[in-house]
Amino acid sequence: MSDDEFRALAEEQSALRRVAMLVAHGVPPGEVFAAVTEEVARLFSVVYAGLGRYQPDGTVTAVAGSGKRGDEIRVGQRFELGGRNINTLVFETGRAARIDSYGGTSGPLSAVARQYELGSGVGTPVIVEGRLWGLMGIYTTLEEPLPADAEVRLASFTELLATAIANAESRAALAQLAEEQAALRRVATLVARGVPPEEVFAAVIEEVGRLLPVDLANMCRYEPDGTITFVATWGKGSERFPVGSRWPLGGENLGTLVFETGRPVRIDSYADASGPLSATARGRGLRSAVATPIIVDGHLWGMMGAGTSLEEPLPPDIEPRLASLTELVAMAIGNAESRAELQASRARIVAAGDEIRRQIERDLHDGSQQQLVSLMLELRAAEATEQCEQCELQVHLERTQQGLAGVLDALRETARGIHPVILSKAGLGPAFKALARRSALPVELDLRAERRLPEPVEVAAYYVVSEALTNATKHAQASVVTVELDAQDSILQLVIRDDGLGGADPAQGSGLVGLADRIEALGGHLEINSPAGRGTSLSIEIPVESPNLA
Amino acid sequence: MPSLSGATETGPATRVAVADDDVLLREGLASLFDRSGFEVVGQAGDGTELLNLVRSTRPELAVIDIRMPPRHSTEGLEAAQVIRQELPDTAIVLLSAHIEVEEAMELLAGGERLGYLLKSRVTDVAEFIGTIRTIVAGGSVVDPSLVQELVRARRRRDPLDALSPREREVLALMAEGASNAGIAERIFVSEGTVEKHVRSILIKLDLPESGSDHRRVLAVLRFLEAR
Numbered sequence: 001m002s003d004d005e006f007r008a009l010a011e012e013q014s015a016l017r018r019v020a021m022l023v024a025h026g027v028p029p030g031e032v033f034a035a036v037t038e039e040v041a042r043l044f045s046v047v048y049a050g051l052g053r054y055q056p057d058g059t060v061t062a063v064a065g066s067g068k069r070g071d072e073i074r075v076g077q078r079f080e081l082g083g084r085n086i087n088t089l090v091f092e093t094g095r096a097a098r099i100d101s102y103g104g105t106s107g108p109l110s111a112v113a114r115q116y117e118l119g120s121g122v123g124t125p126v127i128v129e130g131r132l133w134g135l136m137g138i139y140t141t142l143e144e145p146l147p148a149d150a151e152v153r154l155a156s157f158t159e160l161l162a163t164a165i166a167n168a169e170s171r172a173a174l175a176q177l178a179e180e181q182a183a184l185r186r187v188a189t190l191v192a193r194g195v196p197p198e199e200v201f202a203a204v205i206e207e208v209g210r211l212l213p214v215d216l217a218n219m220c221r222y223e224p225d226g227t228i229t230f231v232a233t234w235g236k237g238s239e240r241f242p243v244g245s246r247w248p249l250g251g252e253n254l255g256t257l258v259f260e261t262g263r264p265v266r267i268d269s270y271a272d273a274s275g276p277l278s279a280t281a282r283g284r285g286l287r288s289a290v291a292t293p294i295i296v297d298g299h300l301w302g303m304m305g306a307g308t309s310l311e312e313p314l315p316p317d318i319e320p321r322l323a324s325l326t327e328l329v330a331m332a333i334g335n336a337e338s339r340a341e342l343q344a345s346r347a348r349i350v351a352a353g354d355e356i357r358r359q360i361e362r363d364l365h366d367g368s369q370q371q372l373v374s375l376m377l378e379l380r381a382a383e384a385t386e387q388c389e390q391c392e393l394q395v396h397l398e399r400t401q402q403g404l405a406g407v408l409d410a411l412r413e414t415a416r417g418i419h420p421v422i423l424s425k426a427g428l429g430p431a432f433k434a435l436a437r438r439s440a441l442p443v444e445l446d447l448r449a450e451r452r453l454p455e456p457v458e459v460a461a462y463y464v465v466s467e468a469l470t471n472a473t474k475h476a477q478a479s480v481v482t483v484e485l486d487a488q489d490s491i492l493q494l495v496i497r498d499d500g501l502g503g504a505d506p507a508q509g510s511g512l513v514g515l516a517d518r519i520e521a522l523g524g525h526l527e528i529n530s531p532a533g534r535g536t537s538l539s540i541e542i543p544v545e546s547p548n549l550a
Numbered sequence: 551m552p553s554l555s556g557a558t559e560t561g562p563a564t565r566v567a568v569a570d571d572d573v574l575l576r577e578g579l580a581s582l583f584d585r586s587g588f589e590v591v592g593q594a595g596d597g598t599e600l601l602n603l604v605r606s607t608r609p610e611l612a613v614i615d616i617r618m619p620p621r622h623s624t625e626g627l628e629a630a631q632v633i634r635q636e637l638p639d640t641a642i643v644l645l646s647a648h649i650e651v652e653e654a655m656e657l658l659a660g661g662e663r664l665g666y667l668l669k670s671r672v673t674d675v676a677e678f679i680g681t682i683r684t685i686v687a688g689g690s691v692v693d694p695s696l697v698q699e700l701v702r703a704r705r706r707r708d709p710l711d712a713l714s715p716r717e718r719e720v721l722a723l724m725a726e727g728a729s730n731a732g733i734a735e736r737i738f739v740s741e742g743t744v745e746k747h748v749r750s751i752l753i754k755l756d757l758p759e760s761g762s763d764h765r766r767v768l769a770v771l772r773f774l775e776a777r
Contacts, residue, residue, distance in 0.1 A: 365647035366617060369669065370572045376673035377578030384585055401673065408670045412648060422650050425624070430652045433775070437651075437703035444706060480706050 015039040016156055023164040026171065032164040033064035036136070036157055041067040044150065046138045048073070048118065051126070051161070052087060053134040057313075060087050060109075063134070069116050083107015086123040090135040096124040096151040117141055122150045124158045128165045136161065176211075183207040184324060191332040194339065200332040201232035204304075204325055209234035211325075212318060214306040216240070216286060219294075219329065220255055221302040228255045228277070231302070241280070251275015254291035258303040264292045264323065268313045285309040292323045296333045304329065346521035347456065354419075354459055361419035369411050376404050423462050427452045431462050432483060439469045441498075442480045449487035457542050460518050461485070461494050464526070467511045468496040468538050476500025476536055487544065492524075494540040503532035512538075563589040564686055567607065569600040569626065570615040570645070579613060579672060586679045595619070597629035604633050609640065611686055615669070616646040616653075627653070634660050641686045645669045649696040651775050658690055658771065662764040665691045665727075684727065690764040691727035692771065698722065700774035709777055712754045720747040721755075725770040729763050 019039060022032050033051050041049035048069040052060040059078045081088045083106035089097035099105060100120045102113050113121070123137040136158045140146055187207060190200050201219050208217040216235040220228045228247050233240045249256045251274035257265040267273055267289050270282045281289070289307025293300055304326045308314055383397050423431040429447050436443035452458070465483055472478045478500030486493045506512045506528045516526045524542030566588045570576040573595070580590045591607040594600035596619045604612055612633060616626040630642045643665035644657065654666050665685045671693065672678050681691050701710070701722045713721065716737075723733045730748060734741040752759055757773055760766045 362622065366572070366622065369647055370575050373669050373673060374572070374574040374578050376670075377575070377582060380673065380675050381578070381581060381585070405670065405673065408673075412668075412670075416648065421648055422652070425650070426652050430650070434650070437699050440704065442704045442706040442708075 012043055012153065012156075015043055016160065019157065019160050023160055023167065026167060029164055029168040030064075032161065034066070036161055037064045037066035040136065040138060040154065040157055044138050044146070044153075046140050046146075048116070048137075048139045050137050050139075051134060052079075052137065054081075054091055054132060055312075058082075060091070060134070069118075069139075072116060073112075079112065080108040083110060085109040085113065086121045086137050086139075087135060090123045090125050090137075091132070094125055094127070094132050096122065096155065098122045098146070098151065100145060113139070119143070120145055122146050122154060124151055124154045126158045126161050126165065128162045128169070133162065133165060180211055180321060180324070183211055184328060187325065187328045187332075191328060191335060194335065197333055197336040198231070200329065204329050205232040205234040208304065208306055208322065208325055212306050212321060213308065213314065214289075214318075215309050216284065216289075217304070217306040219302065219304045222249075222259055222300060228259075228302075235284075241284075247277050247280075249275070249277075251278060253278035253281065254289055254305045254307075255303060258291050258293050258305075259300065262293050262295070262300050264290065264319045266290045266314070266319065267307075281307065287311060288313045290314055290318050290322060292319060292326045294326050294330050294333065296330050296337065301330065301333055343521065343523060346517070350460075350518050350521045351456055354456070357419040358424070361415045361421065364411055364415040364418070365421075369408060369415070372404055372408055372411070376401055376408075379404075420462060423458055424455070428458050428461055428485060428487070431458075432465055432485065435462075435465055435469060436483070439481070440473045441469065441478055443469065444480060444482045446482065446484045449485050449492075451487070453487055453492060453544055456522055457492055457544055460515070460522055460524070460542060461492060461540065463511075463518065464494060464515050464538065464540055465496060467515055468498075471504065471512075472498040472500060472536070475504065476502075478535070490543060490545050492540070492542045492544055494542075495537060497535060497537040499535045501532070502530045502534045502536055504528065504530035504536045563587055564611055565589045565591050565607070565609040566611040566613060567591050567594065567600065567603050567609040568613050569594040569596075569603075569618065569629070571595050571618045572615075575615075575669075582672065582675060582678075583613075586675070597625040600626075600629045601632055604637065604640065608637065611641045611643065611682065613643045613645065613682075616644050627657070630657075631660065639663075641665075643667060643682060643685055645672070649693045651696060651700065651771065654692050654696060655768070655771055655775070658692070658764070658768045662688055662690055662762070664764075666696075667691065667693045668695055684729075684732070688764075689727050689729065690767050692725060692767060694722075694726050697725040697771075697774075700725065700771070703774075705777060709755055713751060717747055717751050717754075720744065721751050721770065724748065724751075724766055725774060727763060727767045 019032065019036055022035055037049045037051055046067055048065060048067040050065040050073060051063050053063050054060050058081050060081060062073050062075055062077045064075060065073050079087065081091055085105050085107050086097050086099055087109050088107060102110060102119055105113065118139040119141045121137055121139040123135045125132055126134045126136060136154060138146065138150065138154065187200065187204050190203055205217050205219050218230055218241055219232040221231050222228055223246065226249055228249055230241045230243055230245050233243055249259055253273050253275045254265055254267060255277050256275055269288065270278060270286050273282065286307045287309055289305055291303045291305035294302040294304060304322060306322060379397055379401055383394065420431055422434050428449055432445055432447060436445055469481060472481045476498050478498035481496065481498045484495045512528065519526045519540060519542060522542050524540065527539045530536040566583050568576055568579050568583065568590060570579065576593050580593055583590050591609045592603045594603045600612065600614060614626040614630055616624055618625040626644060630644055633640050633642060638661065641663035645667055647669055649666065649668055657664055657666050663685055665681060685691055701718060710718065719737060720733055723736060728736065730741050730744045734744045755773060757769055760769060
């Protein structure tokens, strides 16, 4: 081996070692690409060493380049494959290719080669995990033919490149997976916490925008009138569709296609898209986009779409990634819908119960009581016709009437317990005063509620105070009960405190469990605080402007 | 023993209109009044009928059920207010299945010759007729059950604690609408003794001295409700 040959080999080995170090250190592929083309251009003393990546659409993109012509071929530039040239030969055969004279070449790329005065060239494929990723090419001018072993020597570099790319890809895939899992977990936590769907929508669309290589993301709901409403959007500035805006379906666009097929949809070019939605999308610079259906309890609820303004189509794995987030959204909507239904049905059950109580109260007062009074009047009339003060019949009649009077009193008390007429007539203030008067314990009232509230709210508040007074009297050995009511804002707040024994256990059967149900049915909640020896306090909050009351 | 007769010793029988949607009860009431020496000028089943009846017959007394058709809410009360406006001399007795303090005060604010009673009171005929006569004569009467509830209500710092048991008894009768003479009769003491009790109560509770029995009822009720 000559000194020159030895020196060349040593140089090549050290160049390979430098590249290998970069790969081992996991530097970003872009840096490795630039370093490799630079090393290769110097080592082979060529006018151009370039790295190209094959694209699915039959083009090749320049990803790095070095040498005298390195500045002329811009990174990111795309070239059509076809004809007889290095790029196309490597693409077609998957093997190294050589062209010693560009005289007989053809196709768009050979025109470029001639433009840059390239004479001969060698290309070797970059094969990443069995698939053809791209090629590394070296080119000379006509005067400088490439050595015979160029392919073999170049292959050592492309192998290193393939390793670097594979590493970077798996790292990226891992990172992407981890990020997606984290995003899914964040959204799932929101869903599990039962936050309002609008919050989930906003969070999801934010994650979609962050996770996927898109400029624009939308979540839409299909309306019964054949329109679509944007419920959440993500994007840069004015590119966004306004939340809450409605659009008619129709034409060739994501919203309409998902609606018609109920399946994921992809549009790789908005040039052919049609309908009002796509016109606006095009106006916002959208080039390619995908959408997946949001299916709630088996019916198509809406869709989630994401798009880019880049020329390059969205990667093929974008649909499944979008779909996994869409599933969470569907779950959130399903949960919220069943929760709302449950809430409404509880409210209906309570309201139906109240209506029955009102009916019973009326029946007792206007029916049974009235009949008893009539019967007693009959007895009085009978009495008046018999003018014997001492006779047996008179005594019986008198006793019967006394008994009936007792029944009447009992009946009145029962009716009052079933439904407090004063509450429907005059509201919480007078009703609480009446409860306080009838309580065996002194009751101090602090009432800030002049206005009338929805009936279910008033009834719930009334029963809570009634039950609390009963408990304080029966069990707490209290000396006074205070009742504070504040219903000036959109939430009714009621606090009932006694100074008794405390230690009340709401699980011990008391009527409080039923009351808690009643209050929760209205979207409110009841809290019991009863430390031993320090009295019992009940705090209640009920939203007054609850949609379920309508 | 008060006279059970609706007629005064010298004048003709008191003319009464009866309104209740329950026919059986209405008939019972009418027959009761009839037996007690009143002249029943007619019966009505709802507020409109009552107004027509009262306008055409001008009775001295209207006995009215509060809950009547069509809403079964406070139709009787509303009719009573119209009668009070159009024919203020007509004595009005409202009968109700239950008695509320707010309603009582609202009613009493409308003037004298008013009664607000539980429906079941009619079964104690002697007492009921006595009460009716008090009202026709210009008094105002509130159902004892309401007054009892107000007097018995417990307060932490209760001004009523300053009253003797006898004074409490007198206060309750004042609230029901009894005159001093009426109270004397009920608790078997002289009218002079009742006057002394009443003065003492008014001073202890810081209540205004008032000439008419009606205003006295209203003042005491207000005090009891607000205390």
